[in-house]
Amino acid sequence: MFESYIKEMVETRRALHRRPELGWTEFETTWYVCSHLEKWGIPFLLGTQVINPKFVMGRDEKAVKDAIDRAKKHGVPADFIEKTEGYTGAAAIIETGRPGPVTALRCDMDALPVRESDSPDHLPAKLGFASDRPGLMHACGHDGHTAVGLEVARWIHEHKEEFCGTIKILFQPAEEGVRGGLPMSESGIVDDVDWLLGSHVGGVLHSGEVCVQDDGFMASTKFDIEFTGQEAHAGSDPQKGHSALVAAACATMMLQGIPRHREGETRVSVGKLVAGEGRNIVAAHALMQMEVRGGTQAVNDFMVDNVNRIIEAVETAYQVKAKITRVGETSTLVVCPPLLDKVEEAMRAVPGIKILPRYHGADGSEDCSWLIRKVASHGGQAGFFLYGCEQKGHHRPDFEIQDETNLPVAFKIFLSFVKLINQRH
Amino acid sequence: MFESYIKEMVETRRALHRRPELGWTEFETTWYVCSHLEKWGIPFLLGTQVINPKFVMGRDEKAVKDAIDRAKKHGVPADFIEKTEGYTGAAAIIETGRPGPVTALRCDMDALPVRESDSPDHLPAKLGFASDRPGLMHACGHDGHTAVGLEVARWIHEHKEEFCGTIKILFQPAEEGVRGGLPMSESGIVDDVDWLLGSHVGGVLHSGEVCVQDDGFMASTKFDIEFTGQEAHAGSDPQKGHSALVAAACATMMLQGIPRHREGETRVSVGKLVAGEGRNIVAAHALMQMEVRGGTQAVNDFMVDNVNRIIEAVETAYQVKAKITRVGETSTLVVCPPLLDKVEEAMRAVPGIKILPRYHGADGSEDCSWLIRKVASHGGQAGFFLYGCEQKGHHRPDFEIQDETNLPVAFKIFLSFVKLINQRH
């Protein structure tokens, strides 16, 4: 019954897997989505209709320009690029023409700067759809999310007569770094939404397992920190230099040691550091990319406060200047119990899956939290579910999903949910 | 009398200043030198005739390839590139045809990864010959050294009738990082040399001041250290990751703290660190470029020993693997008093300069030490002199020399020295 959808879903997922794109540069992915929607006759919104530029964080103008060039070379039409206004992301809008609730289903699209495993045991390598952009990889399954979203849109569109109200499928950019959720939530696209549902593959769940989440996104803040010191010859004039590299290294050690917190989980990650000009030159520049997380907003604030003090401290100690830029931010999960009940009801209608207890482990951040928060803020119902796969850990070179078996589960839960909410009377 | 030489010397220096090239990639510079030698009819040697590949350190094959492409685009003939066998550097050989001593004068050619100041006060910016390769700069005066060497060659060649023996002008690549001195010294090019003289602009000397050096090069070892850890999602699975970035940061703090040493100066510089894949991924890779120096060989060995232990320690603590590659090495200065007397005699014949006491401050490393050591090892005489300029510190964006007044001093001392040694009887 769903065979052709599932077949195409797997094709889409593998095509996207081959062309991973970092957040805010998903022009090929956005085009892939929209060209299909167009082919099927599904209307969609683009650019500032789905992204509010005032809330955009962590988007590098230069990287966007390079991405546009690259996308054009790879066949994305110039006039489509123009319509994006430089902002990736899209929303399919299926109007049934009948009064009824507005339901939004949300998926995300971006990849990670991870070099994909070329081990013959690694499925994408084995089956020939590994990333052909070295150093980039869909190592968190968003390729699968987008593939699911696209087929959900097609199926609903092709069965529109069975539904009432409006169904939106949101294709959110830049989830990694939690940068795209806030500007999408502030674009107006969910202002009229009554029900919103997002999802993620993997996590602690195994293939065939599903659950809703009733707590657990960590609040998180992402920083770029740029240190500027003073160059000098490290051999003949070490005393004249102020090393941005050593300042950043010291800050790293101090950041790792921010105290744990009674009130909730804490995380701190100095994920990237590029520092120095040459071996025998005292380093004048360092760029650190880091983030903190907290099990509650207050715990995240505690982490942010520590980051600020530590950076101020190394400025003093090492006579460097540090510029701190907030490049991403997300919040904890607002929980809407009635929606969770509905989703579990939807799940029970899907055969062959195992519904696990509601999950509340605080072990990741997810900027769907902003969309959920927005919908809840005007009285709507919003939430999130997980569906399993067999994998060795997210964000790793050997992350993999079993697309043929795992993705249909999400596809069916989404449909089942829409049937519950938007069923024509 | 020297006017045309000095005019051309300044032109050469400024032309080279515009096209800075890092060590082992000086194809445009080598071509600049050799095309002039050729024009003047001076024979020269290239490639493995002046560089022994077995002793080459810190040469990146990929960077060399890119440099060759870039040089070709910039007009360097393909057949010239071929003659270099991929190794930069050259030696002009002036045979007088009369029996007499073999004298070598040595200069170096490479630039640094320093972004040049664009302040209007900075001479190259003001006069319009600033680097046109952003991020690279002749911030240690090697452009001036090469310009001096070239005019010295021309003058001797044009006055060959006044001399006996053989005069070689060595254009050594890759002095920064002390990578080129050893392979040039092992190429055979100085095996028959009786007298060798090198020099450097700047240091502690002001314009018009000169001195010989009777101690003071620090022994030095340069390392590339590649850390490999384990990637993981920093939010959901921090315990699964082994951070190469944190390991490198911790090593940096420990390296900075290697104890001082009674027997001589010590230096340690972690000059460059590139680590991590993304903000929320535990960093799997880090590449550190660092170096140590010691006032004596034993002190340098002490530093090297500490480096090895510290790296081994962070491997244990952070469960990372570290690959240590020795990419540069130099030794302390072997002193030949008779040569120093000769050089001071030569200096006294140059009007308008002030000869300072012999210098022995251990404040830099210089791989001319290998050439000096080689010549001294077979009974020759070798040494080094300094000549001043006004500058704010080497390896800085605002380093500058007053080429019209400073370079002629070196030019005249070299000529005066050759007249003392190779005067036709």
Place this chain on the structure above:
Amino acid sequence: MFESYIKEMVETRRALHRRPELGWTEFETTWYVCSHLEKWGIPFLLGTQVINPKFVMGRDEKAVKDAIDRAKKHGVPADFIEKTEGYTGAAAIIETGRPGPVTALRCDMDALPVRESDSPDHLPAKLGFASDRPGLMHACGHDGHTAVGLEVARWIHEHKEEFCGTIKILFQPAEEGVRGGLPMSESGIVDDVDWLLGSHVGGVLHSGEVCVQDDGFMASTKFDIEFTGQEAHAGSDPQKGHSALVAAACATMMLQGIPRHREGETRVSVGKLVAGEGRNIVAAHALMQMEVRGGTQAVNDFMVDNVNRIIEAVETAYQVKAKITRVGETSTLVVCPPLLDKVEEAMRAVPGIKILPRYHGADGSEDCSWLIRKVASHGGQAGFFLYGCEQKGHHRPDFEIQDETNLPVAFKIFLSFVKLINQRH
């Protein structure tokens, strides 16, 4: 009805507060307890009858000797000391002579190395019962626990006719550092126990609030780490020294940065460091007292593994030797639901208190876990409850309890519990 008990309880608590004693040195406290039990005619056990020396950790023979001398000077009879065999702690044994369950109620006795606040706002200072042993303080309320235990013993003894079975009141030493729980659990004293109940004042609860705990003790391991380096004159021979102090400082920075863990809370505390011989001597010795905790046993094992690797690493880096001694260890809470039901039933019988939901925040370690584990291991029921007070944080100079209002709550819950379990039929 309980007035005289409560009055004496407050007196006891304040007397003990004046004479704080660290773990394994509670000779005055043990004597205070036992002299009262004796006066009332309640049998009790001492020494190796309640402590199994084979499982004792973190007990310093010298400190015990000094404590015995001090206790004797303070009036503790020598023959009583002898009966303790050098081990503090005691157990009151109330045999009803009637068949019935064996119930154990557990309290702890030791104080902390905290200097008590002398602020006039601080209750003990204001009311004149502050610590008269400078630098030591009952900053965790164990004085109150012991006072409660003593009056519970007296009340049960005086109302023995109402009960069947046996009731033991355990006075456990050395809870701080989780050193006394394991050797008491291995002494045989709880081998016949059917029901065991422990409790703690404070935590997250306010005055009048109570709850049982159904999760949440962290597993914990305590280490003393002794570093031995090499002395040298820091001015003239820094290179000859291997600093135990710097090794310990570096280890501290690394320990603070042990990664967080998805599976449970982590804690690491380097609480004490005494290092070095003199300002200008490279430090040859350092003694670190530290601990780790984990929300699960596996997480604690992860922390211990990291400690071991980090210490091994600084041995390598700094050429020091480190001796790691495990001086305390505790485990997570084994939960017995039937007991929790019983305790909540007992609580409901106490008027004027508010029963909060079962608590499972992993925010401290408590070696009552060993006694609970032991009782559960042979089929008994065991657990723990909390009762509130107003305080600014445990282990702080300004920690305080409102003894007249808080302690009676625990007293009544214990009695109510015993009435449920050991009621004469």
Place this chain on the structure above:
Amino acid sequence: MFESYIKEMVETRRALHRRPELGWTEFETTWYVCSHLEKWGIPFLLGTQVINPKFVMGRDEKAVKDAIDRAKKHGVPADFIEKTEGYTGAAAIIETGRPGPVTALRCDMDALPVRESDSPDHLPAKLGFASDRPGLMHACGHDGHTAVGLEVARWIHEHKEEFCGTIKILFQPAEEGVRGGLPMSESGIVDDVDWLLGSHVGGVLHSGEVCVQDDGFMASTKFDIEFTGQEAHAGSDPQKGHSALVAAACATMMLQGIPRHREGETRVSVGKLVAGEGRNIVAAHALMQMEVRGGTQAVNDFMVDNVNRIIEAVETAYQVKAKITRVGETSTLVVCPPLLDKVEEAMRAVPGIKILPRYHGADGSEDCSWLIRKVASHGGQAGFFLYGCEQKGHHRPDFEIQDETNLPVAFKIFLSFVKLINQRH
């Protein structure tokens, strides 16, 4: 001819070795010196006649009180103690009654907090005069210096008829930590001195070798740094604590890494750290004893500036307060060539020793620099010589001198020098 002096010198040295006293607590040593001077009829000055309290650094009133009690118990008369006014140190004043130069010979008296080796190979252990004050040791030879000074005083006094002018023998306290030199130099005791000579045993010299020093004391500043943080329970409330211990550890790592300096040697030593209250309490207090040195005053200032910034930084990062107290300070050597010539002339008159070239290795600090500086400042001549011994390194548990052979060398040089300067005409 000198036999009885040498015999007594060795006895004195061994008696002093048995009773090592830290700086400002040398009451037994001062009494030993003065009781002998008194016995021999040599006048001497004490207390504020030789020490200016306004310039005293690093003197702990409590430690002085304890030392006075200890000295009294060990037989030092109370009225002598009273005469010291609490300040150790003394000066023997030998007036010849004949006009002539005023000459001062300076020795120092204090010991170190080093635990003496009990190896049977260690001379003091073997011969039975090892320290009987555990943890304290004459590990820098000041016991020998005082023994030499005392016999020099006796010999000159007994041969007073051969001399003119005045000879002062200065017994300076608290050289370790460079605390006593400045207040002695500001006491007036050297205001009339024409010639001043100090000396030290050991260093780089072997037995029988001697030399004058024509450079090389490092400038140095000694700091006590007291960190105050915030206590909290490390398990349940880690986020409430501000660890003084971690702040001090981080500062240690940063201090070790203060950059090297082109202009001169640098040293930094965090020699002692006592931090924390207990294993599971976030540490509220830490006391660090540290020092820096510089080959020039400017280099030392550079180090001091870095210390101040680093401490300020950790205050910010860790929310602790730090109190920095300057407890010792010394300067570089002022060189008086005419005196050095005289000393070498005096050395040539001593048979059986080897005069090495003038020494200028910057490898230690010596607060005789203040006395030398003071004498030179009013036109006098002052300097320092070294005499060798066989030893494994200063400030080590196995430091030793061969008193019977090494000390006579210094004794004879001092006498020979006085004969040159104060010879009766």
